Amino acid sequence: MGVVVPAAVLVLWELCSRLALISPRYFPAPTTIGWVLVDRFVAGDLGSDLVVTLTRLAFAFAIAAVPAIPLGLLMGIARPVRDLVEPYLAFIFPVPKITLLPFLLIILGVGEPAFVLTGGSSAFFQIVISTLAGVQTMDPRLLDVGHNYGAHGLRLFWKVILPAALPAIFTGLRLGLGLALVTLVAVEFIAAKSGLGHLVFRHWQMLSTPEMYAAFALVGALGLVLTRGLRALQARVLTWQEDIGV
Amino acid sequence: MTALGRWFAERWITVASPAALLLGWEWASATGVLRAVFFPRPSTILAHLRDLALDGTLWGHTAPTLARIGWSFSLAAVLGVTIGLAMGLWRRLREGLDPVFAVIYPIPSVLFLPLVSFMVPAGEIALVVTSAVTSFFLIAFTTTHGVRQIDRLVVEAATHYGARGWRLFATVLLPGALPFIFTGLRLGLGFSLIVVVAVEIVSASRGLGALLWLSWQVLKVEDMYATFFVIALLGALSSYGLAALRARLLPWVPDVGDR
Numbered sequence: 001m002g003v004v005v006p007a008a009v010l011v012l013w014e015l016c017s018r019l020a021l022i023s024p025r026y027f028p029a030p031t032t033i034g035w036v037l038v039d040r041f042v043a044g045d046l047g048s049d050l051v052v053t054l055t056r057l058a059f060a061f062a063i064a065a066v067p068a069i070p071l072g073l074l075m076g077i078a079r080p081v082r083d084l085v086e087p088y089l090a091f092i093f094p095v096p097k098i099t100l101l102p103f104l105l106i107i108l109g110v111g112e113p114a115f116v117l118t119g120g121s122s123a124f125f126q127i128v129i130s131t132l133a134g135v136q137t138m139d140p141r142l143l144d145v146g147h148n149y150g151a152h153g154l155r156l157f158w159k160v161i162l163p164a165a166l167p168a169i170f171t172g173l174r175l176g177l178g179l180a181l182v183t184l185v186a187v188e189f190i191a192a193k194s195g196l197g198h199l200v201f202r203h204w205q206m207l208s209t210p211e212m213y214a215a216f217a218l219v220g221a222l223g224l225v226l227t228r229g230l231r232a233l234q235a236r237v238l239t240w241q242e243d244i245g246v
Numbered sequence: 247m248t249a250l251g252r253w254f255a256e257r258w259i260t261v262a263s264p265a266a267l268l269l270g271w272e273w274a275s276a277t278g279v280l281r282a283v284f285f286p287r288p289s290t291i292l293a294h295l296r297d298l299a300l301d302g303t304l305w306g307h308t309a310p311t312l313a314r315i316g317w318s319f320s321l322a323a324v325l326g327v328t329i330g331l332a333m334g335l336w337r338r339l340r341e342g343l344d345p346v347f348a349v350i351y352p353i354p355s356v357l358f359l360p361l362v363s364f365m366v367p368a369g370e371i372a373l374v375v376t377s378a379v380t381s382f383f384l385i386a387f388t389t390t391h392g393v394r395q396i397d398r399l400v401v402e403a404a405t406h407y408g409a410r411g412w413r414l415f416a417t418v419l420l421p422g423a424l425p426f427i428f429t430g431l432r433l434g435l436g437f438s439l440i441v442v443v444a445v446e447i448v449s450a451s452r453g454l455g456a457l458l459w460l461s462w463q464v465l466k467v468e469d470m471y472a473t474f475f476v477i478a479l480l481g482a483l484s485s486y487g488l489a490a491l492r493a494r495l496l497p498w499v500p501d502v503g504d505r
Binding site: 004080088090103182 | 259261264284342343345350352356357359361439440447448455467470474477478486
């Protein structure tokens with residue numbers, strides 16, 4: 001069943017497009033798109049745009065995760081820090097992060113730092129909030145047990161709090177990576193001159209639809225591999241954790 | 247001490263820190279520590295916000311955004327809940343659609359704009375449909391999950407007592423899935439806002455996203471900040487307002503998204 005329906009959709013699409021029941025100009029046959037995908041990869045330009053997007057994603061994810069995890073942990077442990085930071089989180093978190101782009105563009109100028117930071121910002125807030133939730137929702141009995149066995153301060157943190165929050169941190173990282181990809185591709189679509197998002201935009205403007213669908217499919221594959229891959233990794237690494245979240 | 251006074255004594259930092267930040271920003275921009283070109287004084291931004299509101303520009307851009315969010319969210323909610331329930335009830339449908347959804351869902355919704363504009367009339371309709379895509383998947387996923395997580399024992403007990411068909415659905419399955427449906431709707435509304443603003447940046451000439459982008463292109467920095475503030479306000483209203491609404495209307499329904 002899992003393979004039949006997608007295959008049926010593709011075959012139906014192929015037939016409709018070949019028989020011109022739907023306009024082949026706007027909906028080229030899947031095999032045509034497949035060949036374009038192969039052609040472009042061999043020519044090298046699709047691969048280079050993929051590398052550009054992946055590089056941006058890696059930087060965006062890194063600059064989000066490195067400060068976000070310590071901040072989330074600190075907010076979970078120290079009440080004053082939480083009170084201090086929470087109003088800003090509550091204000092920025094529901095805002096579409098793409099709206100930060102024009103601000104970063106005027107402050108940093110049009111270029112990679114602005115693109116990467118916009119992508120990173122969407123991951124940053126998600127990771128902080130997941131990490132904080134991980135510390136806050138941990139079983140208080142674990143803390144009591146830790147205390148009774150004489151764990152205090154740094155030792156309590158390393159041996160009890162961090163392991164308890166780890167699954168939530170991982171969930172935050174996974175969601176954050178997905179959000180960073182979504183925002184980054186949107187940024188590329190809107191403002192950048194390279195990357196998969198820009199590729200879709202350019203071929204849309206030029207109405208070279210097979211190339212457009214090829215780039216589109218590549219973004220979908222990338223998203224699928226990242227989300228599924230990280231979920232599998234999480235199930236593997238954190239075997240004691242049953243809840244994987246949405 | 248009154249309740250408000252007690253809250254303030256405990257959480258004074260929450261109020262004091264943004265106030266201090268705004269004052270510091272005002273001072274830094276006024277004295278030139280921060281470049282006022284990039285960081286205009288909060289009081290200047292407020293004055294611009296008032297001007298935009300008074301001459302009708304702001305409402306002229308806010309109204310289309312609100313209408314688009316309303317349409318795309320309604321579209322996503324109706325289709326998402328219907329298909330989500332169907333997928334929760336029929337295993338074959340779920341197994342058939344799951345792989346299709348899994349591929350489409352992680353694609354950023356802005357990218358659907360070209361695709362959608364081939365299928366439906368470009369312009370307003372394409373914008374609304376594009377904005378509905380991600381919300382639809384989110385709502386469908388959570389609804390499916392909501393039906394599937396219902397305790398089998400409850401369903402079996404209901405069938406033993408003779409509930410089947412429509413009655414089983416309306417009295418057992420739907421109420422059981424409700425917390426998840428509601429969480430899906432809340433998240434979906436947030437995503438509608440995000441995508442509407444993003445699509446407006448790309449393709450619309452009116453709407454808050456368009457206002458933000460146009461203000462950037464002509465470097466009206468104060469208007470950018472003012473627009474951003476309004477968008478943030480909408481975001482806060484949609485996410486905290488809906489949560490408050492749920493607590494009021496469905497107090498027995500826990501929000502499963504608060505994990």
